[in-house]
Amino acid sequence: MRGRVPRRGVRAADGVRAYGLIVGMWVRSTMAYRLSFAMTAFGNLAATAFDFVAILLMFSHVEALGGWSLPEVAFLYGTTSTAFGLADLVLGSVDRLGRRVRDGTLDVLLVRPVPVLAQVAADRFALRRLGRVVQGLLVLGYALATVEVQWTPGRVAAVPLMVLCGGALFAAVFVAGAAFQFFAQDAAEVQNAFTYGGNTLLQYPPSIFAKDLVRGVTFVVPLAFVNWVPAMYVLGRQSPIGLPAWCALLPPFVAAAALAAAGLAWRAGLRAYRSTGS
Amino acid sequence: MRVDVIEVDAVEKVFDVRRRAGRLRRERHRVRAVDGVSFTVRSGEVVGYIGPNGAGKSTTVKMLTGILTPSAGRVRVAGIDPSRERTRLARRIGVVFGQRSTLWWDLPLRDSYRLIHRLYRVPDAVFRANLERCVELLDLAPLLEVPVRQLSLGQRMRGEIAAALLHDPEVLYLDEPTIGLDVVSKARVRGFLRDLNEERGTTVLLTTHDLTDIEQLCGRVVVIDHGRVVYDGALGGLHEAGESERMLVVDLEREFAPVGLAGVRVVRVEGPRQWLAFPAARSAAPLVAELARRYPLVDLSVREPDIEAVIARMYAGRSA
Numbered sequence: 001m002r003g004r005v006p007r008r009g010v011r012a013a014d015g016v017r018a019y020g021l022i023v024g025m026w027v028r029s030t031m032a033y034r035l036s037f038a039m040t041a042f043g044n045l046a047a048t049a050f051d052f053v054a055i056l057l058m059f060s061h062v063e064a065l066g067g068w069s070l071p072e073v074a075f076l077y078g079t080t081s082t083a084f085g086l087a088d089l090v091l092g093s094v095d096r097l098g099r100r101v102r103d104g105t106l107d108v109l110l111v112r113p114v115p116v117l118a119q120v121a122a123d124r125f126a127l128r129r130l131g132r133v134v135q136g137l138l139v140l141g142y143a144l145a146t147v148e149v150q151w152t153p154g155r156v157a158a159v160p161l162m163v164l165c166g167g168a169l170f171a172a173v174f175v176a177g178a179a180f181q182f183f184a185q186d187a188a189e190v191q192n193a194f195t196y197g198g199n200t201l202l203q204y205p206p207s208i209f210a211k212d213l214v215r216g217v218t219f220v221v222p223l224a225f226v227n228w229v230p231a232m233y234v235l236g237r238q239s240p241i242g243l244p245a246w247c248a249l250l251p252p253f254v255a256a257a258a259l260a261a262a263g264l265a266w267r268a269g270l271r272a273y274r275s276t277g278s
Numbered sequence: 279m280r281v282d283v284i285e286v287d288a289v290e291k292v293f294d295v296r297r298r299a300g301r302l303r304r305e306r307h308r309v310r311a312v313d314g315v316s317f318t319v320r321s322g323e324v325v326g327y328i329g330p331n332g333a334g335k336s337t338t339v340k341m342l343t344g345i346l347t348p349s350a351g352r353v354r355v356a357g358i359d360p361s362r363e364r365t366r367l368a369r370r371i372g373v374v375f376g377q378r379s380t381l382w383w384d385l386p387l388r389d390s391y392r393l394i395h396r397l398y399r400v401p402d403a404v405f406r407a408n409l410e411r412c413v414e415l416l417d418l419a420p421l422l423e424v425p426v427r428q429l430s431l432g433q434r435m436r437g438e439i440a441a442a443l444l445h446d447p448e449v450l451y452l453d454e455p456t457i458g459l460d461v462v463s464k465a466r467v468r469g470f471l472r473d474l475n476e477e478r479g480t481t482v483l484l485t486t487h488d489l490t491d492i493e494q495l496c497g498r499v500v501v502i503d504h505g506r507v508v509y510d511g512a513l514g515g516l517h518e519a520g521e522s523e524r525m526l527v528v529d530l531e532r533e534f535a536p537v538g539l540a541g542v543r544v545v546r547v548e549g550p551r552q553w554l555a556f557p558a559a560r561s562a563a564p565l566v567a568e569l570a571r572r573y574p575l576v577d578l579s580v581r582e583p584d585i586e587a588v589i590a591r592m593y594a595g596r597s598a
Contacts, residue, residue: 011365014365018397022393025382025385029385103378105378105379107375108380110343110364111345111364111368111371111373112365112368112397113365113366113369113398114365115365124384271347274347274361275346276293
């Protein structure tokens, strides 16, 4: 029979292709005004860099923060900022989903022959968000150059892996947050609390927070696997909530599980929208 | 050969609406937006799908495009179940929402078209031919480099219609395509749709409040009210069913007593101006001739009944 539902792999490839096409169009249109792009990207870099300036100011008064030195905190900051910046660059637009549901423009995306998530994510792709990624990478570079660590091949390999898995974890939070907006259209702020808020939290060492908060960020919304947990391995530290050392190997699995859960949440949200119309 | 391209069979759509009742308590109640609608459209037909606001028109169109899943009943468009295979259906239908843009708001019209070309995987030659045709017939050449948000409503609507046709859809849904347009733009859009249907055999389903749209385009109307089909047939029959009336507004030289003409009802008199209602199915010409013979006529105009009035009368007639 001709009318078969395409397999999941085909749909995913379709989605990536559509995402690429739409993003390409936005990038071309952004690049029509190069100076404006350069200025907004720099502005994005500068604005996000203030977070690190705040940390620098703190360290002008103290030697260590919760037992962590400046290069170590810079390592946390650099890994989470880069990871978050990548997720925000690729998927940041999904937080407009609630508005699309409210004003009905989501319907327009539903009558196109490409997956809705790809269209929502690619809509108004903002290349200026590269500013945050660059800023994160600069701080990470500074951290790697100054931190006192016995570099082994495993530790070296762990750093890019941390950034990638961290990006995937934040991506899962973005998608899950967007899925939640199918049910609560004003929930963009709740989503921001987890994405932007989570990023800010992870810029500081876990030892300065209450243990219950650290547990929540580990077991409930597993953002601790972006940097706190794998940093135990890279920096040779103990977990403040007593996680065993092998947990530092978990981020790829946690990220995969989080992405799968977010994907299911998205599908549930879209299905609910299509049966209720709001 | 003509085949059924749209099949709607006993389709229902029930929404659970939550309403606030008191401080915390919420009441749930069910709304039947579409309540057992059935009709079929054969390929090459132009059908007007009409009804008052909230009658269930948009909900039906959403089920026909796969946006909404029906609560019960069966829908097939081009042989496809829209809710199960939404993306496959999307390649074979074109949709124009009068109130919402399907174009990328901040991009020039040409970029939107390029994107549609790639997203729908339209073969290059087909795309070029379709774009050329639309640009020519809808006069889009001066608009192609303009960002969509800077277009006037009429310009945007022409752009939207072109966007919905670049991938050669078999079925075109138009939701209020002439709403808010000036007379010239309306005429252009209607002319284009008529040609499209005649030359390409594209099936068109049109929702509108504009009776002229229907008179000029649709061979058939399906009227829906309170989620049910209340009429399905030719437009002329609708007028009969609704016993609808047209209005002749005449300005006489001076004040007269209400004119007495067979088959004419004087609705209102205001100084030298009189409003005369007569059955919509009747021609106005002999009436005007008779009036001009008997009265000093200064000016006149004929007003068509609007869809709401026709349907309202139909209901009044039925319950009486």
